[in-house]
Structures are given as C-alpha cells and as structure tokens.
Amino acid sequence: MLPEPYRLHHRADFSRTVRRGQRIGRRDLVVHALVRGYDGDVGANERQDDPATVGSLVRIGGPRFGLIVSKAVGSAVVRHRVARRLRHMCAKTIAELPAETDIVIRALPGAAAADSDELLRQLRGALRKLGIATESHDPASGGRSS
Numbered sequence: 001m002l003p004e005p006y007r008l009h010h011r012a013d014f015s016r017t018v019r020r021g022q023r024i025g026r027r028d029l030v031v032h033a034l035v036r037g038y039d040g041d042v043g044a045n046e047r048q049d050d051p052a053t054v055g056s057l058v059r060i061g062g063p064r065f066g067l068i069v070s071k072a073v074g075s076a077v078v079r080h081r082v083a084r085r086l087r088h089m090c091a092k093t094i095a096e097l098p099a100e101t102d103i104v105i106r107a108l109p110g111a112a113a114a115d116s117d118e119l120l121r122q123l124r125g126a127l128r129k130l131g132i133a134t135e136s137h138d139p140a141s142g143g144r145s146s
Helices: 011-020 076-096 116-129
Strands: 022-025 029-035 064-069 101-107
Touching: 011 029, 011 064, 011 101, 029 116, 064 076, 076 101, 076 116
Parallel strands: 064 101
Antiparallel strands: 022 029, 029 101
C-alpha cells in the first residue's frame, strides 16, 4: 500500500507533471517525472525573486506518485489489479527518489499481462534513465541495472 503523503490527488498536479516533466516510454509503462522547485512555479501572490517566498513551501513526505490506468488496459477488475501492483511498486521505489519529485505512471495495455518483477524493472529503469533514481540496492535484482 502506498501511504497518503506519497500520492498525487489533484488534477493540476497530474497535468503539471505530464506537461512540464520529462517522459520516457517503456514496453508496458510511460513514466512522467517532474522535480518540483526547478520548474519556476510560483503562487499568484508571490514574486519569484522575493527571498521571503523562496523555499517557503513546506513539503511533508517524499516523492508523490500518480497512476493512470485507462480502459485500454482491460476491464475494471484488470485495471484495479494493475493499479494495485503499480502502487506496490511505487512504495518500493520511494527510498530511491528525491523528496521533491512528482511521478505519473501511465499503464499501457501490456501491463495487464506483464508480471510484477518485469513492471518493477521497467519502472526502475525508466527512473534511472531520466536521471532521477539512484542505483537500487535491492537484493532481488542481484545488483544489476536494467
């Protein structure tokens, strides 16, 4: 289960991550990632050069994840199963990511048939390729990179 502080909830957060972030496609996933703080987002009443507002946004938790699992993936049962598996994988990668990162994972139709280890390998490989994730130290991976 992915704890609440690590989830994207608002449409604006999803849109910002997909539109402004980096994107990389894999066979069964498309990963969008945005490191907040470097995209120039400033509130409506704040000036970017005002020292009082620089770093004034307090963030609790670590990286935030959002999932997009469309009807192209399968029936409702299949989509929910894919989403549960992806949330579990996100929980495994929290320690490998900077806290100021927003990540949106779009499941492609092949994700329904792919096994969890393969999806996790694709997710970690995509995050490393984007330059966001550190090298994983998972004993199950045998120390190899994908």
